Amino acid sequence: MPSGQDYEDWVFTAFPTSSQIDWDTLANTYRDLSAQVISTHLSSGSTGKLETKNSEANHIIWALIYGYRTYFLTSRLLQQFGITPNSLAEFGSGVGPGGLAASQLGTKRVTLLDHSREKLQQSARIYAASGSSSPQIQVADLRTETYSGTPVNMALFSFSLAELSRSIPGNPMRNSLALLSNALEKVSEEGHLLILEAGTKSGAHFVQDLRDNLPGGLEIVGPCASQPKCPMDEPDWCHFTWPISPGSATSRIAARAKRNLDRVHSSWLLIKKTKTKSASKHWRLLEKRPAGKAKIQARCCTPDGLITLTTLKRNKTHYKWWDEVEVGAALRSESSLEKKGDGFRVEPNSKILVLDEHSSPQNKAPT
Numbered sequence: 001m002p003s004g005q006d007y008e009d010w011v012f013t014a015f016p017t018s019s020q021i022d023w024d025t026l027a028n029t030y031r032d033l034s035a036q037v038i039s040t041h042l043s044s045g046s047t048g049k050l051e052t053k054n055s056e057a058n059h060i061i062w063a064l065i066y067g068y069r070t071y072f073l074t075s076r077l078l079q080q081f082g083i084t085p086n087s088l089a090e091f092g093s094g095v096g097p098g099g100l101a102a103s104q105l106g107t108k109r110v111t112l113l114d115h116s117r118e119k120l121q122q123s124a125r126i127y128a129a130s131g132s133s134s135p136q137i138q139v140a141d142l143r144t145e146t147y148s149g150t151p152v153n154m155a156l157f158s159f160s161l162a163e164l165s166r167s168i169p170g171n172p173m174r175n176s177l178a179l180l181s182n183a184l185e186k187v188s189e190e191g192h193l194l195i196l197e198a199g200t201k202s203g204a205h206f207v208q209d210l211r212d213n214l215p216g217g218l219e220i221v222g223p224c225a226s227q228p229k230c231p232m233d234e235p236d237w238c239h240f241t242w243p244i245s246p247g248s249a250t251s252r253i254a255a256r257a258k259r260n261l262d263r264v265h266s267s268w269l270l271i272k273k274t275k276t277k278s279a280s281k282h283w284r285l286l287e288k289r290p291a292g293k294a295k296i297q298a299r300c301c302t303p304d305g306l307i308t309l310t311t312l313k314r315n316k317t318h319y320k321w322w323d324e325v326e327v328g329a330a331l332r333s334e335s336s337l338e339k340k341g342d343g344f345r346v347e348p349n350s351k352i353l354v355l356d357e358h359s360s361p362q363n364k365a366p367t
């Protein structure tokens, strides 16, 4: 899979005038945008609220920095779940970084929908620079229009559903469900719907509420661990933090803007349109962190609720194993764990497996 550096090279090839723009302009634009994204709890410039002095730099930052976030997440999740949709429609796509990630993994037909004709036109240049075939584009105001093409195997809302649903008058949850239902009408049976939102408290609560209110005929593929309702209550929020490796210029811009770009925080939901639900009963690793110097604690979402697993450093095999397991992985315990305090203790003879989530879950890496 192409790297963050590849992605950056494609964006700079697509925006040839960028050589006219100096580093300070790009860094100042990124700093202004990111401050506005944080203060408005939005993740888009579409409402006209997120404006910067230099509009060309604004476009570059959206494609380069925010686009890379979507490119990385889409790519990671498609690979984790072993999904390569033959066709994909990206709603509120901007320059279409999610579709680009899918295309790099083998998706044949990508359609991008956005109300910004300018962003859609930029997408063609980025896709061309990457060697992907040109996406089909549909200029659409998604508050009132939806995808009008032939059915697809995957619909993707990347950092767009929460914002779209709030921009329509009325109840945001009802609006989101209506937007999803319109999109799902164009998703073929056994196809998927992926929603990416910021891993902030409000982004996560939006995704958690949505998950609890989904209509029938859908299976939640991830990240949830089979409970009827999300077990994560205030003040917690369900999100995943993953390290990223942006390209060198991207890192340089972030450093000048004094923003940290070595990890991405995201809340997401992968849904399958199906009549036959699988009975997989995994745990989902939400986070892991050292607790003092002598132990590591891993927090998991399980069919029985949230649990904390504690592993002592002297349990060398498991301690090292936790170091290697990535947050977001699906786990299963094949031995009963001893209850200790308000969590469970992982002992040297405990057996925890990482599940391979490709279509038929199989054991991958026994400890």
Ligand SMILES: C[S@@+](CC[C@H](N)C(=O)[O-])C[C@H]1O[C@@H](n2cnc3c(N)ncnc32)[C@H](O)[C@@H]1O
Residues within 6 Å of the ligand: 043, 044, 045, 046, 047, 066, 067, 070, 091, 092, 093, 094, 095, 096, 097, 098, 113, 114, 115, 116, 119, 140, 141, 142, 143, 157, 158, 159, 160, 164, 167
């Ligand atoms: C945060 S950006 C996300 C862009 C892209 N999906 C990504 O992940 O980088 C939100 C996108 O939604 C688009 N958008 C916002 N309101 C829209 C509307 N009413 N109709 C169509 N697109 C809209 C914006 O133009 C913008 O490209």
